[in-house]
Amino acid sequence: METLTGERVGLRTMTPEDAPAIFALFSDPEAMRYWSYPPYTELKQAEARLARDIAGAAESVVLPWGIEQDGTLIGTVTLHDLNLSGGRAELGYLLAKSRWGQGLAQEAVGLAIDHAFSTLGLRRLEADIDPRNLASQKLLERLGFVREGYLRERWCVAGEVTDTALYGLLAREWSSK
Template identity: 35%
Template sequence: MDTKLLELTTKRLYLRAANPSDAEDMLRYLSDPEVMKHTGMEPFETTEDVLDEIKWYHSLVKEDSGIRWGITLKETGKMIGSCGFHNREPKHFRAEIGYELSREYWGKGIASEALQAVVRYGFSHLGLERIEALIEPDNTASLRLIEKNGFLKEGLLRHYEYGRGRFDDLYMYSILKEDLAFVEEGSA
């Protein structure tokens, strides 16, 4: 995998491929029950769990089904979350976006900064026309983040996913390439 193609830079962040050397940083947030609460997965328990997650990130690129960046702070190089695409359907020009962020960085605009860079990359480099976000109704922080960044709610998918011993309803949100242009013009 050519990780040079995966690097994104923002004002405060460096988005790059996750590596085994990031496992300890990643375990800090992936083991936090509050961070994992709305992911449909149990909190991670070991670095081996994290290494499996890193393998999955790399498999997304290899299989052309997505791409996942580790979110690192420019000033420290510490990995504090991830953001990227999965369930990519190249023939339909769409993908689903997902993200998580270490709790100590919530409410600082970091998730928004990473999300904006990833969405722009999806439209400009992956040729996406549509980016989807599936969010649990009680994940209010994620709902605010997505809406603030121009995604529109399309509806409720009832019992759409099964995880952690239960069926979850998910809101379907999307942003189209033409919506991004409108959002960026409105913020200028």
């Protein structure tokens, strides 16, 4: 898997040694507020995620990157449900809350989008977000995604039923924002 480099962040392959950093990211209740599953409570959940992602990358069904800044893992960007023959993938991302509001997520996600369209030759990316997550909504829209749908009561996370807003971006609409 390629390492991608931006002005302030890079995307790199994650390893089992990243488990403590992944646990720190995915166990933060505020960062995980709008995810489709609850925050991690044990390190072994991060270890299992990394093992699945590494295996999925070997099979070309997922491309998981760690977002790195100054040698520190500060988030993740993932192309999942990757369908090369169908020309599509889903996009997911998470950034440490200490790095919110600095434009780092936009840069990191932009690197992944460039790779998806230019290197992988995909024609479509999709993102599924909780419509209450206004920061994520604004990020996707700044990157050119269009809201294409709304699924009511799609998820039940820790007893809370939530909706989903579906966003899509076509390769022909992407201009390396």
